[in-house]
Amino acid sequence: xxxxxxxxxxxxxxxxxxxxxxxxxxxxxxxxxxxxxxxxxxxxxxxxxxxxxxxxxxxxxxxxxxxxxxxxxxxxxxxxxxxxxxxxxxxxxxxxxxxxxxxxxxxxxxxxxxxxxxxxxxxxxxxxxxxxxxxxxxxxxxxxxxxxxxxxxxxxxxxxx
Amino acid sequence: xxxxxxxxxxxxxxxxxxxxxxxxxxxxxxxxxxxxxxxxxxxxxxxxxxxxxxxxxxxxxxxxxxxxxxxxxxxxxxxxxxxxxxxxxxxxxxxxxxxxxxxxxxxxxxxxxxxxxxxxxxxxxxxxxxxxxxxxxxxxxxxxxxxxxxxxxxxxxxxxxxxxxxxxxxxxxxxxxxxxxxxxxxxxxxxxxxxxxxxxxxxxxxxxxxxxxxxxxxxxxxxxxxxxxxxxxxxxxxxxxxxxxxxxxxxxxxxxxxxxxxxxxxxxxxxxxxxxxxxxxxxxxxxxx
Ligand SMILES: Cc1cc2nc3c(=O)[nH]c(=O)nc-3n(C[C@H](O)[C@H](O)[C@H](O)COP(=O)(O)OP(=O)(O)OC[C@H]3O[C@@H](n4cnc5c(N)ncnc54)[C@H](O)[C@@H]3O)c2cc1C
Ligand code: FES
Ligand code: FES
Numbered sequence: 370x371x372x373x374x375x376x377x378x379x380x381x382x383x384x385x386x387x388x389x390x391x392x393x394x395x396x397x398x399x400x401x402x403x404x405x406x407x408x409x410x411x412x413x414x415x416x417x418x419x420x421x422x423x424x425x426x427x428x429x430x431x432x433x434x435x436x437x438x439x440x441x442x443x444x445x446x447x448x449x450x451x452x453x454x455x456x457x458x459x460x461x462x463x464x465x466x467x468x469x470x471x472x473x474x475x476x477x478x479x480x481x482x483x484x485x486x487x488x489x490x491x492x493x494x495x496x497x498x499x500x501x502x503x504x505x506x507x508x509x510x511x512x513x514x515x516x517x518x519x520x521x522x523x524x525x526x527x528x529x530x
Numbered sequence: 531x532x533x534x535x536x537x538x539x540x541x542x543x544x545x546x547x548x549x550x551x552x553x554x555x556x557x558x559x560x561x562x563x564x565x566x567x568x569x570x571x572x573x574x575x576x577x578x579x580x581x582x583x584x585x586x587x588x589x590x591x592x593x594x595x596x597x598x599x600x601x602x603x604x605x606x607x608x609x610x611x612x613x614x615x616x617x618x619x620x621x622x623x624x625x626x627x628x629x630x631x632x633x634x635x636x637x638x639x640x641x642x643x644x645x646x647x648x649x650x651x652x653x654x655x656x657x658x659x660x661x662x663x664x665x666x667x668x669x670x671x672x673x674x675x676x677x678x679x680x681x682x683x684x685x686x687x688x689x690x691x692x693x694x695x696x697x698x699x700x701x702x703x704x705x706x707x708x709x710x711x712x713x714x715x716x717x718x719x720x721x722x723x724x725x726x727x728x729x730x731x732x733x734x735x736x737x738x739x740x741x742x743x744x745x746x747x748x749x750x751x752x753x754x755x756x757x758x759x760x761x762x763x764x765x766x767x768x769x770x771x772x773x774x775x776x777x778x779x780x781x782x783x784x785x786x787x788x789x790x791x792x793x794x795x796x797x798x799x800x801x802x803x804x805x806x807x808x809x810x811x812x813x814x815x816x817x818x819x
Contacts, residue, residue: 370537389538389581411531413569414721416635425609425638431568432639435538436583479635486613500720501633 374438378403379447387434393427394418396434397444405445405474409503416502419475420444426482428501445474448481456522457481457515466515468506476502480516488524492517533571540583544669544696547584551694552671554580560696561585562605563640565632566648584696585641593617595704602700604643609634611642621702622816623661623711623729627654630714633721643697646682649689652723656683656754658713659700660746661729666690667699674698683753708734708741710816712809715748716801718792724749725792726802728781730809732769734817740764745777745810749792750785750802757781760806769814778807 375384378401385400397406406429409417413431420429421443449455457477467473476499483498495516504512541547551558558580561567570576590605593614611617612628631654645655659679666677670692682690715727727748733741743764745757760777782803789795
């Protein structure tokens with residue numbers, strides 16, 4: 370059965386017809402062509418598919434597209450204006466927070482939610498905070514450093530605003 | 531992995547959900563967070579023909595104290611529990627459990643009601659509910675009913691809920707002076723289901739005698755399990771190190787684990803013994819604060 374849904378995706382309103390069983394990650398990648406959101410495990414374990422749904426990190430492989438009707442979705446493509454880097458993106462670059470990069474969009478989307486709720490997390494809080502996101506390459510140390518750098522930068526930015 | 535075809539319905543109220551469920555009968559399933567149900571549907575372990583989405587129903591997401599009770603709306607997410615100051619300060623047993631449940635993104639969606647309604651002894655909340663002697667409030671075709679937690683879990687994925695019953699609220703006794711609880715589970719890696727877990731809630735009177743005690747076990751039986759023998763031993767007594775030792779031994783003996791990828795039966799009995807003792811001590815410490 371088809372359902373009409375309207376979602377705001379990276380600031381733009383989109384209306385589409387979706388099957389009941391269409392997964393949100395497939396809607397994002399295949400219908401909207403936003404392939405920055407990855408599929409790793411497809412079993413809600415790895416976090417590669419993490420997006421923000423109404424500001425909260427959600428594993429989009431474990432969410433029905435039809436349930437996102439009316440929601441505001443942010444994917445990695447929407448975290449900063451074209452040609453610029455979000456402090457988290459910049460930090461992952463500066464700190465070598467990625468090797469192959471497969472986990473990175475999910476790590477960044479998850480970290481956005483973490484830093485919104487806890488702008489100045491300890492190392493331990495960062496490690497717990499990204500515990501649902503797996504990285505097969507980095508050993509996590511540089512990811513933690515990236516989130517620490519971004520946290521500082523984002524706090525500086527909010528102080529100067 | 532894509533679930534088998536089904537028809538999706540969005541319920542706008544509890545009454546609407548019940549009506550939809552009655553129309554579609556046994557082939558319909560409620561979905562709240564969907565973080566237990568959808569993975570099962572993707573693996574085709576579950577193939578409901580109708581999904582009734584109850585997550586958009588307003589007014590079922592709250593945490594409040596009223597009279598002698600803490601009341602938690604069924605749609606409250608585990609993240610909302612984690613961020614609640616009331617929970618953090620007065621009900622640390624929930625904070626113990628939620629930190630070890632899945633991961634933050636799963637907790638953003640998974641609800642407390644779903645965690646209990648799923649009827650899975652591997653989930654963490656059932657043991658807490660047993661320890662705190664919770665009451666489940668459900669609404670069905672005949673209106674609201676209260677189900678004591680000891681009558682709630684019937685079998686593997688089976689509960690006292692009728693197919694069209696919506697779990698609307700969880701009630702547990704309000705924290706008072708002399709009461710305290712604690713939970714811990716051993717997991718293979720962070721976010722995994724428990725290899726074994728133990729929840730303890732204790733109430734002491736002014737002289738330090740144990741007035742009431744609840745001990746619930748996670749993932750060491752087909753149905754979430756209460757450690758009756760241990761509770762009986764402690765009730766009405768001053769809890770000593772020697773008694774704690776005895777209850778740990780009983781827990782290891784009475785639980786019913788099976789060997790699987792998470793560990794052998796003997797290993798699980800041994801960790802249940804150890805965690806039971808640790809959680810008794812931790813709950814006592816909190817009760818005496
Ligand atoms: C990767 C991963 C790891 C996890 N690890 C853990 C863990 O360590 N510990 C743990 O406890 N849980 C764990 N979970 C489960 C998670 O906490 C679930 O979200 C939760 O148990 C179920 O809540 P839900 O709202 O998602 O329920 P759903 O998936 O929506 O529903 C589960 C079942 O309950 C029924 N139901 C739901 N709500 C109601 C209601 N209000 N009234 C009547 N029936 C209802 C549904 O029909 C369904 O049968 C994990 C999940 C994932 C994906
Ligand atoms: S692809 Fe969604 S969690 Fe791995
Ligand atoms: S950088 Fe390769 S998986 Fe994380």
